[in-house]
Amino acid sequence: MTKLRNARAGVTALAALATLCLTGCAVGANAGNAGTAEAECPGASTPFDGLELAADVRTIDGPSTACLADTSLPIIASDEASAVPLTVTGADGVEVTVDSTERILPIDITGTIAATVFSLGLGDHVVGRDSSTGFAEASDLPEVTQEGHTLSAEAVLALDPTVVITDTTLGPRDVLAQLRDAGIPVVIVTKERSVENIGELVDQIAGALGVPERAALLKSAIDADLSSVTDPINATIPADPADRPRMIFLYVRGSANVYYLFGEESGADSLIDAVGGFDVAGEIGWEGMRPVTAEALVQAAPDVVLVMTEGLASTGGVDGLLERLPALASTPAGEHRRIVDMADTEVLGFGPRTPAVVDALARAVWAPDTVAAASAAGGTDGDAATGTADGDDGDDG
CATH class of the missing domain: 3.40.50.1980 (Nitrogenase molybdenum iron protein domain)
Structure with a gap:
């Protein structure tokens, strides 16, 4: 398995989310429900190490949506019965x-x-x-x-x-x-x-x-699947972390005016590591999950911002998010509109579908033209949009 940051003790993203939710802020309480129709997502027919990446991923313009080509769960086959009591x-x-x-x-x-x-x-x-x-x-x-x-x-x-x-x-x-x-x-x-x-x-x-x-x-199945995803990512992306996109994870709920930055020991940092991004929160010493400040955003200067789909929608999409967080608009991510969203019930699940989540996010970050067009949550007025490389103009939708 790829070398990832060691698991840490302490407050995690899930614990912090629980605190928010129990005070009235639901996470994916609507679109996250089982049975909700998901946006069409093309299959990942080309292995990651066979993709043509942008010369500099930091120059890609436009939002993108990471989605699972197959949303079904991997289920192991076993005749073992529960050893109870x-x-x-x-x-x-x-x-x-x-x-x-x-x-x-x-x-x-x-x-x-x-x-x-x-x-x-x-x-x-x-x-x-x-x-x-x-x-x-x-x-x-x-x-x-x-x-x-x-x-x-x-x-x-x-x-x-x-x-x-x-x-x-x-x-x-x-x-x-x-x-x-x-x-x-x-x-x-x-x-x-x-x-x-x-x-x-x-x-x-x-x-x-x-x-x-x-x-x-x-x-064993999860480890094998994760290795099959992360090994090609690590073999394909730039070896020098300085050449990788600076990334942060924002938890946003516009209806509740909640804007949190996930830092070290939040779980989101390990996800950013897995997709080959550079976790800026660690660089600026941001631990756990705390309300984001303009100073933190300016200091972080992210190239890519990860968000939950429902959260992005609650702010009015990319335009709404940048309007609500003016400091974000002045960062490279804001200037390039590089907001990557993924379904609330998938992105921080850290379970059997994590290999698929990592693969989908990596494609949305490194090769957005291989994933579904940005959802209505990620666009200006609901039109589809897909990021384009090397500074080419894309449909801001």
């Missing part, structure tokens, strides 16, 4: 006994836990979903979250789950205590999310379900 100690230090995995409820703020359970081949036992579980395989399941990411005890109890697997990104916490008081095993897994700790999360989820062999198979 079992006792496991959760990430919260609480010892939990799981007697049955017949009715599994996997929930968190990005749908990553549910995606992992499905990829382990146990999707038939899942009885419900959170509002961020946006893959088609779970589209018919009832939701147990309301008002964005508020967990409903009544909705959970109505499903009669035999085990709930979650982290601490959904709340209120009193609901989890209520479920435990009702006799439902609630296993807490890590809230850390990054490219590097996918295997750790798989182990914890599989451990709660008693399927270690399935975990080994899934981790």
Whole structure:
């Protein structure tokens, strides 16, 4: 596997997002719902190392949208049955006994836990979903979250789950205590999310379900897929980091006037590393997730800005974002309109689809003419737009 930044302890993007969401700011609560139609996305027929990249990726003009050519989940094949009953100690230090995995409820703020359970081949036992579980395989399941990411005890109890697997990104916490008081095993897994700790999360989820062999198979598959994506990226892009695009990840919600810059230990930094970008947040010493300032944007001087699709739409698209953040407009990314968006339920999931996410983002950054045209969220008035290389004028749409 490509050499990536080591996984770090501390506050992650998911934890910070949870804080925002629990104060009334929903992440992808609308378009992120399962079953929502996705923009047409062409297949990645040409390997990344076979693409013709711009002479200088920093001269590309126009926004682009990263999308998955195949939104289905990778599912491993295994006959291993859950070794229950079992006792496991959760990430919260609480010892939990799981007697049955017949009715599994996997929930968190990005749908990553549910995606992992499905990829382990146990999707038939899942009885419900959170509002961020946006893959088609779970589209018919009832939701147990309301008002964005508020967990409903009544909705959970109505499903009669035999085990709930979650982290601490959904709340209120009193609901989890209520479920435990009702006799439902609630296993807490890590809230850390990054490219590097996918295997750790798989182990914890599989451990709660008693399927270690399935975990080994899934981790091996993810590692192989990630290597098949990142090896060509690393072999193709400039070796000198100074020749790579300076990148930042902005979390924006125009309706709530929320603009955060994701820094080191946020998870977004590992994603930027994986797609071959230069993580500017590390250079300027920006840690965790904090409200962005004009000074930080000017100091960062990004060439490319990553955002969530729904977030970009909430600001009125690229023009709206640049109007709301004038300092961003004066950066190279603003001048070239190099805003790359990706679906809220995909970009920071850090689960079984991460290899596909990395590939899609890398193409949108390095070779935007190979991905779908920019979505309405990324355009001026809803017309499609695709970035063009070497300073050629593109349709700003």
